[in-house]
Amino acid sequence: MHKSVKVILIVFLLTACATTPISDRQALILIPQQQEILFGKQAYKKALKDQKDSENAHLNQVLRRVGQRIAEVSAMPKLDWEFRLIESEDKNAFALPGGKVAVYTGMLAICKNEAGLATVLSHEIAHVIARHGAQRMSQQLLLTGAMIGANLSLRNNTQRNIIMSALGLGVLYGITLPFSRGDEGEADQIGLVYMARAGYDPEEAIHFWQRFSEAKGDKNPPEWASTHPADKTRVKGLRTYLSRAKYSYQNIKLKYGLGETFNLPAPADKNIPEKPKPVPGVSVEALSPN
Numbered sequence: 001m002h003k004s005v006k007v008i009l010i011v012f013l014l015t016a017c018a019t020t021p022i023s024d025r026q027a028l029i030l031i032p033q034q035q036e037i038l039f040g041k042q043a044y045k046k047a048l049k050d051q052k053d054s055e056n057a058h059l060n061q062v063l064r065r066v067g068q069r070i071a072e073v074s075a076m077p078k079l080d081w082e083f084r085l086i087e088s089e090d091k092n093a094f095a096l097p098g099g100k101v102a103v104y105t106g107m108l109a110i111c112k113n114e115a116g117l118a119t120v121l122s123h124e125i126a127h128v129i130a131r132h133g134a135q136r137m138s139q140q141l142l143l144t145g146a147m148i149g150a151n152l153s154l155r156n157n158t159q160r161n162i163i164m165s166a167l168g169l170g171v172l173y174g175i176t177l178p179f180s181r182g183d184e185g186e187a188d189q190i191g192l193v194y195m196a197r198a199g200y201d202p203e204e205a206i207h208f209w210q211r212f213s214e215a216k217g218d219k220n221p222p223e224w225a226s227t228h229p230a231d232k233t234r235v236k237g238l239r240t241y242l243s244r245a246k247y248s249y250q251n252i253k254l255k256y257g258l259g260e261t262f263n264l265p266a267p268a269d270k271n272i273p274e275k276p277k278p279v280p281g282v283s284v285e286a287l288s289p290n
């Protein structure tokens, strides 16, 4: 092989392979980080275009405080981190390359407290740190044989669908591309360590996932569930990763435990079971439990 070809090949492979912090997993990434960050920022704007920010000053402050604490202990503390609380019953949350994070108020009921919120945020931030979006884009681009490089753009419909679904926002365009088991496990593993380093009791992550799993049976199942299956495989993985996170937690000076428990506005009337209505011939008392 010609020497210069060899050099080019080596440079290409060095760019393409990245080692993920905490999990030490090798990742194939064909998208330059600056471009990934630009996509993240553009996608954030698109996703939140018609959304309303929450006016609850206190909850906004709590979200920023938990988010900043996690961002600071992450491998990318210098990103332009932004945390927005969206007023919506949707149970959803996401983080995008470039440090753009959104949590919907509907999700807070499942989070219940700061440590629950830290579970969601650290998991989502872990997807950003591990560059799962860029990895998924790389895979999709290789599969479809699309152009890799400077020509990639959100303005092209096919490429936009690839980019948005790779970032976990495909739902906006009617496509769900769930994160793979491997990516989910990795985000859990990294997330647990980050939440512990940020001062939140990692044990609460197990309780959060239990609550989340129960909420799947609700009338409005969490949107987050379409990309985040809460099943036995996940819980098993979480238990495996927990000991390392607990070790980090023991060695951290500033501990917040579960943090503040959220004082959320009462759920809308429709969630309260209706009083039994009289049925002709049957008394209401007969319908009520003893």
Ligand SMILES: [Zn+2]
Binding pocket: 123, 127, 179, 183, 184, 187, 227, 228
């Ligand atoms: Zn995930």
